[in-house]
Each structure stands twice: as structure tokens, then as C-alpha cells.
Amino acid sequence: MAPALTEDVSLVATASSAAHDAKASASLGAVTGPAQSPAMDKLVGDIRAAFEAEKALGHTIDNSQDPESFQRLNAKIQGLLKEYAQHNPHDWRRYAFFNDVHYVRNLVEGNSDFELIVLCWKTGQVSRVHNHANSHCWLAVLEGDMREVQYQRVQEHGGPHQPPFVDELAAQAAARRSDGGGLHLEGRALVDETKTTDMRVGDVGYINDHIALHTVGCHMAPGALPADGCGGGWVAQGGVTLHLYAPPIRRVRIYENDGITERTPGYYSRAGVRV
Numbered sequence: 001m002a003p004a005l006t007e008d009v010s011l012v013a014t015a016s017s018a019a020h021d022a023k024a025s026a027s028l029g030a031v032t033g034p035a036q037s038p039a040m041d042k043l044v045g046d047i048r049a050a051f052e053a054e055k056a057l058g059h060t061i062d063n064s065q066d067p068e069s070f071q072r073l074n075a076k077i078q079g080l081l082k083e084y085a086q087h088n089p090h091d092w093r094r095y096a097f098f099n100d101v102h103y104v105r106n107l108v109e110g111n112s113d114f115e116l117i118v119l120c121w122k123t124g125q126v127s128r129v130h131n132h133a134n135s136h137c138w139l140a141v142l143e144g145d146m147r148e149v150q151y152q153r154v155q156e157h158g159g160p161h162q163p164p165f166v167d168e169l170a171a172q173a174a175a176r177r178s179d180g181g182g183l184h185l186e187g188r189a190l191v192d193e194t195k196t197t198d199m200r201v202g203d204v205g206y207i208n209d210h211i212a213l214h215t216v217g218c219h220m221a222p223g224a225l226p227a228d229g230c231g232g233g234w235v236a237q238g239g240v241t242l243h244l245y246a247p248p249i250r251r252v253r254i255y256e257n258d259g260i261t262e263r264t265p266g267y268y269s270r271a272g273v274r275v
């Protein structure tokens with residue numbers, strides 16, 4: 001019998017197969033990563049300072065944050081992530097564990113304010129349609145060609161009340177609905193596909209539940225990496241993205257053809273060590 005699992009290392013597989021796969025698959029990638037990650041450490045420190053600055057002004061950091069405070073924080077965080085991803089020191093490689101079956105979440109830093117996670121995607125691996133609770137979600141592409149597809153909720157069966165403008169967006173999406181890009185439950189649309197964005201190394205994105213649900217995936221193999229003397233022996237296997245969630249996400253909703261389920265996200269590794 002499959003062991004009971006309380007956390008998902010990925011939002012793509014069923015809970016029991018995720019547990020099985022996580023144990024069965026060899027760890028790849030991070031074994032060849034550098035032992036130190038000075039640029040990543042600096043990034044973590046800079047993110048922490050940006051959060052402290054808003055907290056010192058009395059602001060709570062989540063997706064219903066004071067708009068002025070968010071605007072300031074968003075500009076700062078996007079700048080930091082862009083700088084790291086575009087300069088790309090590759091010192092994220094010590095955190096980059098892959099799984100053959102599904103993308104995995106590797107924790108770099110977690111505290112009560114935020115979690116910074118390196119997600120590893122082999123070509124073809126995609127997350128399921130999901131939300132991000134009440135958190136901000138910033139993401140930066142560190143390797144590979146990624147694609148984000150956004151969705152709007154058409155209806156939630158017994159779910160919590162949505163902010164009014166989400167209902168409005170959902171109504172607009174329903175009005176645009178075709179039989180094509182969406183999930184359906186008992187013949188009714190559950191979510192509608194509304195936007196596709198291709199992302200390359202150095203690109204930074206932001207999403208929260210007031211904007212949309214989404215899936216992310218690695219669709220194309222990366223090109224040959226330059227020999228940079230960092231993480232010798234590294235073999236590119238797909239895509240790598242850096243995600244910053246604030247506050248850390250404890251429950252996510254997954255939208256599938258047979259309905260909506262709640263999951264507790266988990267980690268495949270913490271601080272460069274497989275768990």
C-alpha cells in the first residue's frame with residue numbers, strides 16, 4: 001500500500017504517486033552543483049530587507065496588501081529577481097534536483113514572511129491548473145523555455161467567496177467561452193483559458209488569485225549551456241524557475257476535469273539536501 005502523504009512535492013501528480021515517485025527516482029543535478037551560493041544568499045538577504053522595510057511601515061504582506069506598499073515591494077522584488085536571473089550566476093544549481101516523472105519544488109529559504117523555491121521541470125512537465133491562496137507569486141526563469149497559461153474561474157462549487165472583481169473577470173471569461181481551451185465539470189466550464197505567455201531565461205512574472213489561476217510548464221529543451229566553470233558536470237535537463245511566495249503557501253486548490261481539490265505543497269529538497 002502506498003504510504004500516506006500529507007504534502008505534495010509537485011502540484012502535478014496525485015498525492016500517492018508523488019510520494020512513490022519522489023522516493024523511486026534518483027536525484028539529479030544538484031549533486032554537481034556548487035557548494036556555495038553567494039549570489040543567491042545575497043538575493044535572500046535583499047528580499048528579506050525589502051519585506052522588513054514594508055513591515056516597518058506597518059504593512060501586512062499578502063495579496064490584499066495596501067496598493068502603494070505593494071507597488072513599492074513589487075518593483076523592488078521584480079528588480080532583484082531580474083538582476084539575479086539575467087546575470088544568472090548559476091549558483092542555484094546546488095538546489096536543482098529533478099524528478100523523471102513530474103516537476104519538483106526545492107526550498108532555498110523559508111520563513112514566516114516568504115518562501116523562495118527552485119522549481120525543476122524536465123521538458124514536457126507541467127503543473128496542473130492551480131491557485132496561490134492569499135499569497136503573492138513572483139517567478140523568474142533561470143533555465144529553459146517555459147510557458148505560463150492563465151485561467152479564470154467560471155464557477156466554484158461550494159468554494160469560498162471570491163473578491164468581486166474576480167467574479168467579474170470570470171463572467172467576462174464565461175462570455176468569451178468557446179468549447180476549446182478550458183476544463184469542464186459535468187458539461188459545465190470550470191475554468192477558461194485566457195492568456196498564454198512564453199518565458200525565457202531572465203524573464204520575471206507575477207500572479208495572484210485576483211489576477212488568475214495558472215499552469216506553468218517546460219515546453220522546449222534548453223540550448224547548450226556555455227562552459228562557465230560553475231557547477232562542473234551540470235547537464236541541462238529542462239527548465240528551472242525561481243518562485244517567491246509571500247506569505248508561504250500552505251494550501252493550494254487544483255482544478256481538474258473531475259473537480260477542485262485542496263493540497264498541501266511540500267518540498268523535494270530543502271537547502272540543497274533531498275528530503
Ligand SMILES: N[C@@H](CS(=O)O)C(=O)O
Pocket residue numbers: 010011105119127130214215216217243265
Ligand atoms: N505554484 C506552483 C508552481 S507553478 O506552476 O507556478 C508550485 O508552487 O508548485
Ligand SMILES: [Fe+2]
Pocket residue numbers: 130131132137214216
Ligand atoms: Fe503557480
